[in-house]
Amino acid sequence: MTLFRSMAIRMALVYILLICGFGYVARVLYDVQIARHGELFEKAQHTYTTRIETHGTRGEIFDFGGSLLVGNIPTMDIVGDPANIFILNGKDKDKTETECRLIADFFEKYCENVSSDEVFRRLSRRTFTTTDANGEKVERDCHYAVIATGVKYETAKMLRDKVKELSFHGVSFTSSYRRNYPKDTMLSNILGLTNFSADKFVPVQGIERSLNAAMTATSGSMVYERARNGRPVTFTNSSSEPTLDGYDIYLTIREPLQAIVEEELDHMCERVKPHAAWAILVDPKTGDVLAAAQRPTFNPNDRATMTPESSANRLSELAIEPGSIMKPFVVSYALDRGFVTPNSIVDCEQGVWKYAGRLLHDTHNVGKVSVTEVIKQSSNIGTAKISVMMGAKNLDNALRSFGFGQKTGIQLKPETSGIFRPLEKWDSLSVSRFCIGQGIAVSPLQLARAYCMIANGGYKVDLRIVDRIERGDDIRVMPVVRETKSIFTNPTTKKMITDMMIGVTEAGGTCTEAAIEGFHVAGKTGTAQKVINGAYSNRYYASFVGFVPAEDPKFVLLVTCDDPTVGSRYGGSASGPTFKAIAERALKYMYVQPQMSREEWLAERSAAQKALHERKVREDALVQARREARDRQLKEQQAKESAKKTGTTVASRRTTSSPSKSTTIRR
């Protein structure tokens, strides 16, 4: 009984213990599964869940035909894990130090710009001090030490194999990419460049900057539960946000034309040694910029060549006084509105004219000539007189209708709108100076656009440098923005002004050097004094702008030389030959058939030469006749005066001397 009782007590005790045990377990389970479920679940999830950010690639830049201008080149970044190196070497300081030295020497040998001492210093730093959330300083293990960045892919691949072979611990290779400019200096001022900072591309200038939003890739992410080896566990929950690459940009630039322009610009720089030079080739119908080059320039792959001078984008940012290349705008407006006809006679005052108290000079002394000759001989006085005849309001309308004082619409930032004062701020001289390109500042792009308007019959067209943007099947074509109404009210205006401009490249014009065999070239020279510190200097912008073939232009080409130091400083001599060289090659590239045969062209040239000669002979004869008449008049006058004088002398002598002397004098 006693035994049975004690058994019962023991059993009861065991039951109680078991119940207590189960109770405890239940309590813990309640705590873990219900009370602290959220906190613990989060903790666990944090341990085995990985979130990785995926980065797309930045959009690339191509020319119209798909030739790569700016691309991405794969590189690798090499990083070390100092804390891990220490652990993997059994926390042996000497062993770790030896390994760090070996790694540092190894990478110095194979990578550019890597210093062994610097890498050793970084790898030896096993811990770093940081401030935690409570503001207290704590020491943490250092798991990240940069050994080399932007290592070429092929080199990095070789290094990776060698690292594996040499069993270096704690060295890892991460893929990245850098911006690559395979065409080096070509179009570099327009394309711009990016810097790479904190795993991001920071656009600095050019298209890289103005179209940064479209080219930037959208980062994605992937959240997954990982296995012990770090790989995602496939049968568990995972989520991902897609990564989107940036849009690829296709420019309106044609690489072969760009190469032609760049090459000829280099030749011009060798010939006239200017401070700077630029050229721009535009399709007048669509406003497409086909080529745009400038000197000095820089190589974006070699930042050492980059200076403020060489990296400036003069085409869109520089505003200069254009000089005589403004004349066709004023004259075309005057022709269009009926102020003058091509044969109207303008007195160019033989090269000096005073207006509003200030003298205006011509380079060549010109007398009374037709409006056609005013353009052909680039008479400042003739143009100023036409402008004065039109009045300030009409001149303002004329220049504004050609887009001066406004941006060209090109997808380049920043872009200047030039300096063109509003009408109410004009002074008495403005009307005689703006028309010859003084007192007004315009950008090369504005000039090119304005000449496009003359070439296309007066239709205002926005310049385009981006043709389309593409991302996979998502293709967006940039529209051609062209006004449907011409600024010319008279349909013959275009022909009239074009004929005048053709005269510029013909015998007697200011730029016969720009004439191209087989084609009519319509153009205009410009030689503008540079304004330095608010005053006109002895330095010049020598420009030539024109379009070919004159009757149905395939392109408008502007060539400007900033301060030519060798040879002539005039637009015709400095920029004209380069215009010809570029235009000839561009016409060939575009397969434009000549308008006439060589014989016809030569005959036309010699006829123009003959006409000029005849006119000169006629003018010379006229001048000679005038001179003779003037001389005759002068002689007669002198004779009269001397006769008068003699008369008085004779009279006085008569009273004093013999009659024989007076007879002699009379004879």
Next chain:
Amino acid sequence: MNQFTKKTNPAEAEPGTEPQKTHWVAGLIVKMAMMMFVIFIAFCARVHLNDKTEQLAREKARILEEIREKRTEIQTLVAKRESLRSWDNINKKINQYNLALRAVNPSQVRYMKRFEGQVAAPSQYGGDTRVADTSAGAALTSGGIQ
């Protein structure tokens, strides 16, 4: 009525017969064993499938890595090709090998009719048939395209 209730129904079961009781227990064990076997098979199949999936995932990761490597190599080659294609480089080669090359004379060129019946110079291909996205221009310059 299932087999179990049928067998345990006192009305139908013959009282005091031991062999029938043994038969009932054995049947239950066999059925339990079969169920366990099915569960075991299902478990093994699941483990095998998981293993297979893991294996495939590893294979996929390896292939993706290979594709990535190949893409990287292609990108490197494209960059190299483009720099070799640059006019500067071609010009250098022309001078280096003294090649008698010159630009084609326009009179040597004849235009060909394309299938759509359009006539265009090669430099103008692509310019005629496309439709402009009028919204793209504004969005592009204002940075709205993403």
